[in-house]
Amino acid sequence: MTGNATAWHADPALLSAYVDGRLDAVLGASLERHLDRCAECRSAVGPLADRSLLEQAWSTVRERAESPAPPWAIRQARRLGLSEPTGVLLAAAASLRMAWLVGSVVALGFAALATAVSDSTALWPFLLVAPLVPVVGVAASYGPADDPFEALAVTTPYGRTRLVLTRTIAVLVTSLPVALALGLALPGPTWVAAAWLGPALAMLPVMGAIAGFAGPRLASAVVALVWTGTVMASVRALPETWPVEARQQAVYLLLAVVAVAVILVRSRRTRRIGVVL
Amino acid sequence: METTDSRMQGRDDASLLLAAADGDLAALRELYDRHAPWLSARLMRRCNDREVVADVVQDTFVTLWQDARKWRGDSEVAGWLWGIAFRRMVSRLRSRKQVVLMPEWDAGATGVLPAAEDDVLLGVEYGDLGTALRRLSPEFRAVVQACVLDGLTAREASHLLGVRQNTVKTRLHRAKAQLRDALADTTLEGWR
Numbered sequence: 001m002t003g004n005a006t007a008w009h010a011d012p013a014l015l016s017a018y019v020d021g022r023l024d025a026v027l028g029a030s031l032e033r034h035l036d037r038c039a040e041c042r043s044a045v046g047p048l049a050d051r052s053l054l055e056q057a058w059s060t061v062r063e064r065a066e067s068p069a070p071p072w073a074i075r076q077a078r079r080l081g082l083s084e085p086t087g088v089l090l091a092a093a094a095s096l097r098m099a100w101l102v103g104s105v106v107a108l109g110f111a112a113l114a115t116a117v118s119d120s121t122a123l124w125p126f127l128l129v130a131p132l133v134p135v136v137g138v139a140a141s142y143g144p145a146d147d148p149f150e151a152l153a154v155t156t157p158y159g160r161t162r163l164v165l166t167r168t169i170a171v172l173v174t175s176l177p178v179a180l181a182l183g184l185a186l187p188g189p190t191w192v193a194a195a196w197l198g199p200a201l202a203m204l205p206v207m208g209a210i211a212g213f214a215g216p217r218l219a220s221a222v223v224a225l226v227w228t229g230t231v232m233a234s235v236r237a238l239p240e241t242w243p244v245e246a247r248q249q250a251v252y253l254l255l256a257v258v259a260v261a262v263i264l265v266r267s268r269r270t271r272r273i274g275v276v277l
Numbered sequence: 278m279e280t281t282d283s284r285m286q287g288r289d290d291a292s293l294l295l296a297a298a299d300g301d302l303a304a305l306r307e308l309y310d311r312h313a314p315w316l317s318a319r320l321m322r323r324c325n326d327r328e329v330v331a332d333v334v335q336d337t338f339v340t341l342w343q344d345a346r347k348w349r350g351d352s353e354v355a356g357w358l359w360g361i362a363f364r365r366m367v368s369r370l371r372s373r374k375q376v377v378l379m380p381e382w383d384a385g386a387t388g389v390l391p392a393a394e395d396d397v398l399l400g401v402e403y404g405d406l407g408t409a410l411r412r413l414s415p416e417f418r419a420v421v422q423a424c425v426l427d428g429l430t431a432r433e434a435s436h437l438l439g440v441r442q443n444t445v446k447t448r449l450h451r452a453k454a455q456l457r458d459a460l461a462d463t464t465l466e467g468w469r
Binding site: 018019021025026028029032033035036037039042043045046048049050053054056057058060061062064065066 | 290302305306309310311312313314315317318319321322325327330331332334335338339342353355356359410411418422426
């Protein structure tokens with residue numbers, strides 16, 4: 001269909017009237033229909049067009065074309081509708097890198113395997129590991145030692161709280177589906193696959209609150225130890241699902257509420273960025 | 278502006294696009310020289326803000342560079358580019374709360390007397406349609422312009438014109454019926 005559908009071509013006067021906006025809509029529209037099919041008339045528009053506008057646009061096009069494509073993770077973030085700076089910050093989080101993701105999947109996999117081979121007599125390996133994966137992931141997402149962007153992050157006007165929350169959501173999005181799927185594949189009651197979310201989600205604000213006093217590394221260690229203690233203590237005497245039963249869930253909820261309250265109060269008092277979270 | 282590569286000039290749009298998909302900047306340049314002028318002229322007829330038009334042209338070619346592989350060989354490159362460009366402009370103007378300047382329908386061809394060639398043009402492309410289009414109400418014309426001439430979907434047209442999607446569909450339907458009546462014995466393939 002390219003090109004010479006008709007022998008007719010727009011004359012220069014008609015084209016320049018078109019380019020200058022002096023054609024009315026019907027004539028303009030019919031000329032545009034012709035341009036759609038006629039490469040010759042399209043190129044005849046070339047000399048009439050606004051050169052400085054085209055130069056200006058081309059310099060940016062070339063600049064963008066010559067700059068390397070952003071890494072895969074940032075492209076995905078942009079595809080999801082996040083802005084590029086947010087994408088960069090997310091991609092820089094240690095806990096969103098491939099090594100971390102693979103590591104947490106492997107850890108979860110072994111825990112699930114240990115639970116599966118023990119003929120469902122011991123749920124504890126899974127219950128122990130699953131809630132800790134998002135917690136440790138979040139802790140690592142703002143640990144100075146793990147973040148090559150830390151020096152930049154503390155000096156940018158991008159709110160640290162917002163950064164931590166964005167990364168927390170990203171960590172949850174990447175780690176929860178795997179843990180949920182593995183939980184469903186396990187023997188034992190099906191509700192356990194979802195019940196561990198209770199402590200997992202409660203541990204996040206608790207850790208956040210402790211991190212405000214002691215820093216994320218210590219906070220995640222404290223939370224992990226307390227959780228390990230809870231699970232291990234229940235192994236001997238109590239039923240295997242004890243750590244995630246209703247009464248215990250209420251305790252986690254209470255702890256989470258207290259932790260959120262602590263964070264809120266502290267953020268009211270100290271408005272300095274980076275103090276609370 | 279740097280000189281264009283003479284190797285590129287003999288090649289057709291499709292092969293240039295394939296080359297651009299493989300990262301050939303000279304092919305991108307040639308495509309830009311071929312298509313950016315008429316695209317910018319066409320966009321300027323719909324929005325007289327040069328900055329917006331420059332941004333849209335630039336975005337269109339950046340998209341071309343990144344997404345050249347998405348072009349399916351079944352359409353013309355020119356039409357594909359126009360589709361990208363006009364959608365960009367619609368979403369851009371929407372976010373900026375600016376209005377698209379619809380072309381003047383009643384101004385007549387001021388300063389340009391329809392030459393014999395223009396009559397041929399209208400004859401070839403529309404026949405009596407031009408007259409019929411001019412008789413439509415402004416609302417109907419705007420819908421015909423957006424959906425038929427500029428190729429937007431009902432949803433995009435509803436964003437552009439600031440009316441509900443169903444209104445766009447109803448207006449388009451009625452406008453087409455009106456045009457059919459006006460042209461009574463002229464066949465309108467592809468318009469039904």
